[in-house]
Amino acid sequence: MLPKRHLLLAIAALPVLLACAGTPDPAVAPADDTAFMAWLRNLTDRLKADPYAKPLPMKGKFENDAFLTRLHDAYRKRTSREAFATWFNGQYPGFLYEGSVITEQLPR
Numbered sequence: 001m002l003p004k005r006h007l008l009l010a011i012a013a014l015p016v017l018l019a020c021a022g023t024p025d026p027a028v029a030p031a032d033d034t035a036f037m038a039w040l041r042n043l044t045d046r047l048k049a050d051p052y053a054k055p056l057p058m059k060g061k062f063e064n065d066a067f068l069t070r071l072h073d074a075y076r077k078r079t080s081r082e083a084f085a086t087w088f089n090g091q092y093p094g095f096l097y098e099g100s101v102i103t104e105q106l107p108r
Contacts, residue, residue: 030072039075040068043105053098067091074106081106 030036047053058064074084081103088099 030068033072033076036072036075039105039107040071043102046105047098047101050101053101054095056092056095056098071102074103077107081108 030040056067058067070079070084070087073079074081084106085099085103088102089096092099
Protein backbone atom coordinates (compact mmCIF):
# COMPACT_ATOMS: atom_id res chain seq x y z
CA MET A 1 0.00 0.00 0.00
CA LEU A 2 1.25 3.50 -0.85
CA PRO A 3 1.91 5.98 1.92
CA LYS A 4 -0.81 8.63 2.14
CA ARG A 5 1.52 11.34 0.78
CA HIS A 6 2.32 9.29 -2.38
CA LEU A 7 -1.34 8.50 -2.93
CA LEU A 8 -2.23 12.21 -2.77
CA LEU A 9 0.53 13.04 -5.26
CA ALA A 10 -0.67 10.33 -7.63
CA ILE A 11 -4.25 11.59 -7.44
CA ALA A 12 -3.11 15.19 -7.97
CA ALA A 13 -1.10 14.20 -11.06
CA LEU A 14 -3.90 12.18 -12.65
CA PRO A 15 -5.65 15.07 -14.47
CA VAL A 16 -2.34 16.16 -15.99
CA LEU A 17 -1.54 12.65 -17.15
CA LEU A 18 -5.01 12.16 -18.63
CA ALA A 19 -4.87 15.50 -20.44
CA CYS A 20 -1.53 14.63 -22.00
CA ALA A 21 -2.46 11.11 -22.99
CA GLY A 22 -4.95 11.58 -25.79
CA THR A 23 -4.75 15.12 -27.07
CA PRO A 24 -2.37 16.44 -29.71
CA ASP A 25 0.05 19.06 -28.46
CA PRO A 26 -1.47 22.47 -29.22
CA ALA A 27 2.02 23.97 -29.29
CA VAL A 28 2.92 21.96 -32.41
CA ALA A 29 3.01 24.30 -35.38
CA PRO A 30 0.91 23.24 -38.37
CA ALA A 31 4.06 22.88 -40.50
CA ASP A 32 5.47 20.37 -37.97
CA ASP A 33 2.36 18.17 -38.03
CA THR A 34 3.15 15.69 -40.81
CA ALA A 35 -0.33 14.16 -40.95
CA PHE A 36 -1.91 17.61 -41.23
CA MET A 37 0.54 18.72 -43.91
CA ALA A 38 -0.13 15.58 -46.00
CA TRP A 39 -3.88 16.21 -45.67
CA LEU A 40 -3.37 19.87 -46.61
CA ARG A 41 -1.36 18.95 -49.74
CA ASN A 42 -4.16 16.61 -50.80
CA LEU A 43 -6.75 19.33 -50.15
CA THR A 44 -4.72 21.89 -52.08
CA ASP A 45 -4.37 19.54 -55.06
CA ARG A 46 -8.10 18.85 -54.96
CA LEU A 47 -8.93 22.58 -54.95
CA LYS A 48 -6.47 23.32 -57.78
CA ALA A 49 -8.08 20.60 -59.89
CA ASP A 50 -11.61 21.87 -59.17
CA PRO A 51 -12.70 24.17 -62.03
CA TYR A 52 -15.13 26.01 -59.73
CA ALA A 53 -12.67 26.77 -56.91
CA LYS A 54 -10.92 30.13 -56.80
CA PRO A 55 -7.58 30.73 -55.03
CA LEU A 56 -7.96 32.35 -51.63
CA PRO A 57 -6.70 35.93 -51.44
CA MET A 58 -3.93 35.63 -48.84
CA LYS A 59 -2.38 38.99 -48.00
CA GLY A 60 1.04 38.01 -46.74
CA LYS A 61 2.61 35.62 -44.29
CA PHE A 62 0.59 36.79 -41.27
CA GLU A 63 -2.76 36.04 -42.92
CA ASN A 64 -1.47 32.74 -44.31
CA ASP A 65 -0.22 31.70 -40.88
CA ALA A 66 -3.52 32.69 -39.26
CA PHE A 67 -5.43 30.63 -41.82
CA LEU A 68 -3.18 27.59 -41.31
CA THR A 69 -3.53 27.85 -37.54
CA ARG A 70 -7.34 27.97 -37.76
CA LEU A 71 -7.39 25.11 -40.26
CA HIS A 72 -5.00 23.05 -38.14
CA ASP A 73 -7.16 23.59 -35.06
CA ALA A 74 -10.22 22.40 -36.98
CA TYR A 75 -8.29 19.43 -38.38
CA ARG A 76 -7.20 18.42 -34.86
CA LYS A 77 -10.74 19.05 -33.53
CA ARG A 78 -9.69 21.81 -31.15
CA THR A 79 -12.25 23.89 -33.05
CA SER A 80 -15.50 22.56 -34.45
CA ARG A 81 -16.12 22.34 -38.17
CA GLU A 82 -18.99 24.77 -37.71
CA ALA A 83 -16.82 27.31 -35.91
CA PHE A 84 -14.20 27.05 -38.66
CA ALA A 85 -16.86 27.50 -41.36
CA THR A 86 -18.26 30.57 -39.58
CA TRP A 87 -14.78 32.09 -39.26
CA PHE A 88 -13.90 31.23 -42.88
CA ASN A 89 -17.11 32.74 -44.28
CA GLY A 90 -16.47 35.92 -42.30
CA GLN A 91 -12.88 36.19 -43.53
CA TYR A 92 -13.58 35.20 -47.14
CA PRO A 93 -17.23 36.15 -47.88
CA GLY A 94 -16.91 35.67 -51.65
CA PHE A 95 -15.53 32.16 -51.28
CA LEU A 96 -18.46 30.18 -49.90
CA TYR A 97 -17.89 27.31 -52.32
CA GLU A 98 -14.23 27.00 -51.37
CA GLY A 99 -15.13 27.15 -47.68
CA SER A 100 -17.67 24.37 -48.06
CA VAL A 101 -15.14 22.17 -49.89
CA ILE A 102 -12.52 22.75 -47.19
CA THR A 103 -14.96 22.23 -44.33
CA GLU A 104 -16.32 19.04 -45.91
CA GLN A 105 -12.80 17.60 -46.08
CA LEU A 106 -12.08 18.16 -42.38
CA PRO A 107 -11.96 14.93 -40.36
CA ARG A 108 -15.16 14.04 -38.55
